[in-house]
Amino acid sequence: MSFLVNLALGLLFGAGLVVSGMSDPAKVLNFLDLAGTWDPSLAFVMGGAVLVAFVGYRLVLSRGRPINAESFHLPTRNDIDLRVTAGPAIFGLGWGLGGFCPGPALTALGLGAAGTLAFVPAMLLGMWAARLLADGGLRSRTA
Amino acid sequence: MTEFTPLASTAGGMMIGLSAVLLMLWEGRIAGISGIAGRLLPPYLDKAFPSRLAFVIGLVAAPLAMMAVTGAPVVQTVSSNIPLMVAAGLLVGFGSVWGNGCTSGHGVCGLARLSTRSMVATAVFMTVAFITVFVVRHVIGG
Numbered sequence: 001m002s003f004l005v006n007l008a009l010g011l012l013f014g015a016g017l018v019v020s021g022m023s024d025p026a027k028v029l030n031f032l033d034l035a036g037t038w039d040p041s042l043a044f045v046m047g048g049a050v051l052v053a054f055v056g057y058r059l060v061l062s063r064g065r066p067i068n069a070e071s072f073h074l075p076t077r078n079d080i081d082l083r084v085t086a087g088p089a090i091f092g093l094g095w096g097l098g099g100f101c102p103g104p105a106l107t108a109l110g111l112g113a114a115g116t117l118a119f120v121p122a123m124l125l126g127m128w129a130a131r132l133l134a135d136g137g138l139r140s141r142t143a
Numbered sequence: 144m145t146e147f148t149p150l151a152s153t154a155g156g157m158m159i160g161l162s163a164v165l166l167m168l169w170e171g172r173i174a175g176i177s178g179i180a181g182r183l184l185p186p187y188l189d190k191a192f193p194s195r196l197a198f199v200i201g202l203v204a205a206p207l208a209m210m211a212v213t214g215a216p217v218v219q220t221v222s223s224n225i226p227l228m229v230a231a232g233l234l235v236g237f238g239s240v241w242g243n244g245c246t247s248g249h250g251v252c253g254l255a256r257l258s259t260r261s262m263v264a265t266a267v268f269m270t271v272a273f274i275t276v277f278v279v280r281h282v283i284g285g
Contacts, residue, residue, distance in 0.1 A: 005169050006194040010201020011208060013162035013174065018217055020148075020155020026220035026271050032276040039145045041152040046192050046250060048156025049163070051206055056164030066171035071203030075243075075253075077260060084260050087242015088249070092268035094234025096275025097227060101246040102239055103176040105232070106202045108219060115221035119232035126236025127181040133190045134241060 002068055014107045020045040023107045025099025025115075032096055083134070102127075170194065174250020176202070177239035179284055239269075 017023040017068050026137035065071055095101050100108070100119055108116040163174035170191075179185075179195045206217040222228055239245035242264055244253060249268075253261020 002170065003169050006166075006197035007201045009166050009169070009174075010163045010198035010246075011199075011205050013159055014202040014205025015196075015209055016158030016160075016162060017202075018153045018155070019158060020152045021145070022147070022152075022155065022159075023206065023217070024219045025222065029276055032272050033280055034273060035277055035281055037144050039147055041145075041148045044152035045156035045159070047256075048153040048155075049160035049251045050254050052157045053162025053163045053251055056160065057167060060164055060168045063168075067169050069160075069170045069172075070202045071169070071171060073173070074256070074259070074260065075173070078258075080260065082264050083241055084243060084264050087238050087240075088244075088264040088268035089271045090234050090238030091222050091242055091245060092238070092271030093247075093275050094231040094236075094238060095268065096259055096272035097279065098220075098222065098230065098231025098235065101235060102177075102180055103202065103245070103247055104239050105235070106176065106180065106199060107204050108203055108221065110207045111217060111219055113219060113221040113275040114225065115228040118225045118228040119221075119235075119284060122149045122229040122232030123236035124180070126238075127177065127240045128184045128236075129265045130182060130237045130240035131181055131187065139205065 005068070010024050015102065016049075018105050020048075023104040025104070025108075028095075028101075028104070029099040032099075087130075159247070159251060160255070163247070163255075165203055166198075172251045173245050174247055175252060177236075177245040178243070181236075181240040242268075 021027040021041055027039055027041060030037050031042040061072060099117055102123065105116065105120050105123055109120055157219055164230055166172055166174045179198055183199065184255060244264060249261040249264040
């Protein structure tokens with residue numbers, strides 16, 4: 001059951017990326033090109049998504065617990081450290097170079113463009129390296 | 144040039160937001176793609192693995208399902224500069240997981256939760272991405 005719900009929510013998320021234009025790197029790079037061929041569309045993607053999530057999270061979190069889990073798993077930290085500044089800076093550099101962030105890159109995988117097929121394995125390798133570094137080495141994780 | 148699409152982009156954004164809200168309702172998790180995908184990689188293995196895998200399968204299948212339903216192709220322009228895309232992929236993967244989130248985890252879910260860390264993270268990756276495109280297109284590219 002949980003598998004099917006997550007599959008449906010992944011489909012909805014991915015369809016949202018396609019409908020919004022966020023899955024097209026050309027549109028992302030034009031959004032980021034303020035001094036050139038600027039396309040403001042992606043501000044509307046963020047606006048629509050944050051608006052729905054802002055209202056929806058308040059409704060959902062006013063429940064005692066999720067439907068299929070004991071409790072909500074929410075980040076609680078509020079401090080600004082090296083990881084939460086340098087990490088996004090590295091991410092932003094890659095995003096500006098390729099026009100893909102993780103969601104759209106995965107969505108593009110099945111369309112089979114050569115650039116996507118180069119990007120996604122490299123992204124997964126980068127994610128794996130960051131996990132190892134963040135978790136302090138190769139040990140079995142159960143959390 | 145790409146066409147300005149405020150209505151489609153708002154509608155698509157709302158679908159993304161709805162998916163995030165329903166994931167929170169169903170199992171109390173943040174819909175952060177870097178977090179979900181990063182925890183599919185070894186040595187991670189926990190009981191949420193099948194759920195995360197299902198979400199990623201849904202993401203990958205979405206444009207294919209849409210093409211099957213609508214009969215219209217999903218149009219994309221991806222750079223064919225392979226070394227550039229490998230470098231970009233490494234940076235995006237490393238930076239998003241090390242920084243605990245990407246456009247979805249920090250940019251959508253974090254901002255919606257009014258998280259200070261996510262506001263800082265989003266401001267940083269947006270600023271660096273704007274500067275990167277400016278340098279690539281207008282300083283180097285000329």
